[in-house]
Amino acid sequence: MFKKMEKNNLNKIAIRLSKPPKGILAADESTNTITKRFDDINVPSNYENRRKYRELLFKTENLNSFISGVILYDETIRQSTSEGIPFGEYLNQQGIYPGIKVDTGAIQMTKESKEKITEGLDGLGKRLIEYKKMGAVFTKWRAIIDIEEDGAVPSDIAIDLNCSNLARYAKIVQENGMVPIVEPEVLMDGSHSIQKCFDVTSEVQKILFEKLIKNNVSLDGILLKPNMVISGKKAVSQASVSEVAEMTLKCLKKSVPNEVPGIVFLSGGQSNELATSHLNEMNKLDTSLPWNLSFSYGRALQQPCLASWKGEDKNILDSQNALFKRSKLNSSATVGKYSEDHENLKL
Numbered sequence: 001m002f003k004k005m006e007k008n009n010l011n012k013i014a015i016r017l018s019k020p021p022k023g024i025l026a027a028d029e030s031t032n033t034i035t036k037r038f039d040d041i042n043v044p045s046n047y048e049n050r051r052k053y054r055e056l057l058f059k060t061e062n063l064n065s066f067i068s069g070v071i072l073y074d075e076t077i078r079q080s081t082s083e084g085i086p087f088g089e090y091l092n093q094q095g096i097y098p099g100i101k102v103d104t105g106a107i108q109m110t111k112e113s114k115e116k117i118t119e120g121l122d123g124l125g126k127r128l129i130e131y132k133k134m135g136a137v138f139t140k141w142r143a144i145i146d147i148e149e150d151g152a153v154p155s156d157i158a159i160d161l162n163c164s165n166l167a168r169y170a171k172i173v174q175e176n177g178m179v180p181i182v183e184p185e186v187l188m189d190g191s192h193s194i195q196k197c198f199d200v201t202s203e204v205q206k207i208l209f210e211k212l213i214k215n216n217v218s219l220d221g222i223l224l225k226p227n228m229v230i231s232g233k234k235a236v237s238q239a240s241v242s243e244v245a246e247m248t249l250k251c252l253k254k255s256v257p258n259e260v261p262g263i264v265f266l267s268g269g270q271s272n273e274l275a276t277s278h279l280n281e282m283n284k285l286d287t288s289l290p291w292n293l294s295f296s297y298g299r300a301l302q303q304p305c306l307a308s309w310k311g312e313d314k315n316i317l318d319s320q321n322a323l324f325k326r327s328k329l330n331s332s333a334t335v336g337k338y339s340e341d342h343e344n345l346k347l
């Protein structure tokens with residue numbers, strides 16, 4: 001039996017993580033992914049550069065005014081500040097919850113298939129015990145759902161298996177006393193319409209919640225990290241900010257039970273400004289939503305910061321200012337107070 005006190009504790013953490021005016025910084029890029037980001041700025045992706053970059057992020061002054069939690073990668077949670085304070089401990093000292101990505105990545109579902117399935121259930125319980133000792137209080141698992149114009153992708157089996165794994169993961173995480181972020185990402189690659197994204201996202205979320213309920217996951221102790229309902233990146237006609245906000249809210253209201261404390265969006269390849277505008281519009285449109293509506297952005301928070309850093313110590317302050325700015329603007333968006341003019345303000 002899931003203990004009542006534990007359940008209340010998870011609910012409190014999930015609320016604190018998603019409660020406006022704060023959101024989550026996703027800094028859990030795998031070594032492969034961060035290497036691609038470093039390649040773009042011509043910085044060698046070695047152990048020390050990755051540590052230095054993460055230290056720069058976490059030491060941004062007053063980050064804790066806008067950021068409630070940071071998602072770390074396995075390598076990062078084992079690293080420390082230059083003074084030797086382990087990152088998990090350092091973040092906790094700043095009043096920022098450390099979280100950890102616990103899936104081990106996505107592989108091709110079958111030899112013939114283009115679709116992917118996320119792995120990482122084996123030994124998960126044991127890994128969680130270790131992460132908890134390192135200070136982590138929440139976790140993340142990302143499933144990827146692709147859309148292809150021919151209608152065959154996503155297949156029912158890809159949705160089913162990915163949602164089953166998400167539900168099993170969430171149950172194991174709660175049993176270990178941590179909050180699972182459940183991330184079913186419908187990709188924005190491709191030329192599909194916003195309506196197609198709406199249909200697929202609705203279907204995925206419907207099946208996901210069926211599985212979570214069947215697995216006895218406490219819905220008041222999770223966070224949902226969904227994609228926004230948006231036109232495919234290559235679609236000729238791009239939906240407006242208000243269309244994205246309306247259709248995303250319509251989809252979430254249809255699928256997400258009221259007990260879920262918070263919804264924290266991924267940015268998924270949107271521009272920094274659009275990711276902020278979309279979140280802002282949703283929070284402006286409906287101020288009586290049953291769940292907190294905030295962000296858990298990776299790229300949309302870090303892009304300008306990485307670009308300013310370029311791997312050089314002399315750029316650290318500029319780079320931190322860039323992270324501070326995007327965090328502050330997204331924080332405003334969680335309360336519907338962002339405006340495009342703020343992009344030009346000196347912060």
Ligand code: 13P
Nearest residue numbers: 026266267268297298299
């Ligand atoms: P993006 O905001 O860059 O999509 O990253 C969020 C994330 O954590 C993906 O798993």
